[in-house]
Amino acid sequence: MENFLNLVNDVWNRGFLGIDLGSIITSLGVVLIAFLFRGFIISVILNALGKLADKTDSKVDDEILNALKRPLGLIPITIALYICTLILPLSGVIGDIATNVVKSFVVFTIFSALSNSIKPIFEALSASSWLTVSIQMWLERASRFVVWVIGIAIILDIFGIQIGPLVAGLGLFSVAVALGAQDFFKNLISGILIIGESKFQPGDRIEAGTIHGIVETIGFRSTVVRNFDSAPMLIPNKDLSDVKVTNHGEMENRRINWKINLVYSSSVEQLESIRNEIKQFIIDDKDFLDGENFDPVVRIVELGASSIDVLIVAYAPKMGFAPFNELKEKLIFNIMKIVKKNGSEFAYPSTSLYVESVSYTHLTLPTKA
Numbered sequence: 001m002e003n004f005l006n007l008v009n010d011v012w013n014r015g016f017l018g019i020d021l022g023s024i025i026t027s028l029g030v031v032l033i034a035f036l037f038r039g040f041i042i043s044v045i046l047n048a049l050g051k052l053a054d055k056t057d058s059k060v061d062d063e064i065l066n067a068l069k070r071p072l073g074l075i076p077i078t079i080a081l082y083i084c085t086l087i088l089p090l091s092g093v094i095g096d097i098a099t100n101v102v103k104s105f106v107v108f109t110i111f112s113a114l115s116n117s118i119k120p121i122f123e124a125l126s127a128s129s130w131l132t133v134s135i136q137m138w139l140e141r142a143s144r145f146v147v148w149v150i151g152i153a154i155i156l157d158i159f160g161i162q163i164g165p166l167v168a169g170l171g172l173f174s175v176a177v178a179l180g181a182q183d184f185f186k187n188l189i190s191g192i193l194i195i196g197e198s199k200f201q202p203g204d205r206i207e208a209g210t211i212h213g214i215v216e217t218i219g220f221r222s223t224v225v226r227n228f229d230s231a232p233m234l235i236p237n238k239d240l241s242d243v244k245v246t247n248h249g250e251m252e253n254r255r256i257n258w259k260i261n262l263v264y265s266s267s268v269e270q271l272e273s274i275r276n277e278i279k280q281f282i283i284d285d286k287d288f289l290d291g292e293n294f295d296p297v298v299r300i301v302e303l304g305a306s307s308i309d310v311l312i313v314a315y316a317p318k319m320g321f322a323p324f325n326e327l328k329e330k331l332i333f334n335i336m337k338i339v340k341k342n343g344s345e346f347a348y349p350s351t352s353l354y355v356e357s358v359s360y361t362h363l364t365l366p367t368k369a
Helices: 002-014 021-054 060-087 092-125 133-158 163-180 182-197 237-241 268-284 321-341
Strands: 205-208 211-218 222-226 232-236 253-262 297-303 308-317
Touching (some): 021 060, 060 092, 133 163, 133 182, 133 211, 182 211, 182 222, 182 237, 222 237, 232 237, 253 321, 268 297, 268 308, 308 321
Antiparallel strands (some): 205 211, 222 232, 253 308, 297 308
């Protein structure tokens, strides 16, 4: 029995890689407690703070709590790793690596909190008139990139990796890349110009050549525009910078500018009645704007090749694509009813063909005797 106890004691003291089992089990217990405490922080403390934040009018505190949820959960794990380095008899290279890992976790936790806090901070500043949605998106991405570059540089320095030679090598590499990435920089500069000139913002409906849809994001290289069939298009920024872009989101009102064609058989009385009734319908309908600058125009303007042309101009408040089409549909139906009621018809391109009668002289051919 004594020999068995000595054997157990020898195994316990020998442990693994020279570390006794007592220290290993204690370290595992510390890590387990850290994970349990992490769950307690997330489920109890942060949820309690979240309930307090819900009672405030501002949403910034809610966004900050959500952003800090993951970094705060890393704090118990980092502390547990530090305690493990004190419990375990680590020395030499292994001890240095363990210490550097703990330091790296501290840096990662701090910079993770900074990175996650960027979005709520910019959302709090979004009330400023100059900070548009697209500028906010770019500044968020740029700030997050800078934060992680600094964080990674600190971690590399902790492990003794010299940053200077890496920066010099990246400089030479950047020159080589720049020569073969001219399109990327053209798109980048075009994106900066689009944002600086405020041509359009996410959420605007734009029309540029064959492109027609809702802007979702303006990225460093491309802009995402979603078609009305819900298919997203990734358009290089330089393509949008070089063409005429109609931003329907910036419109103060909507305008209908039509010409309808009536047949030439329409009398003057019919034309006057049609003109007056269409104009009165637009004035009476509350969906159209009225006032000095928005008076509807309904006039007989031209004698066309195959029709009498009537110009119709009406104004409506700023509205979405679907409601505006519904309004146009209502106006079309009422125009058709008015034209039919007054006994006229819509004209369509036609060509009149006049055939003249031709008389033929009958010749009598001589016959053989």
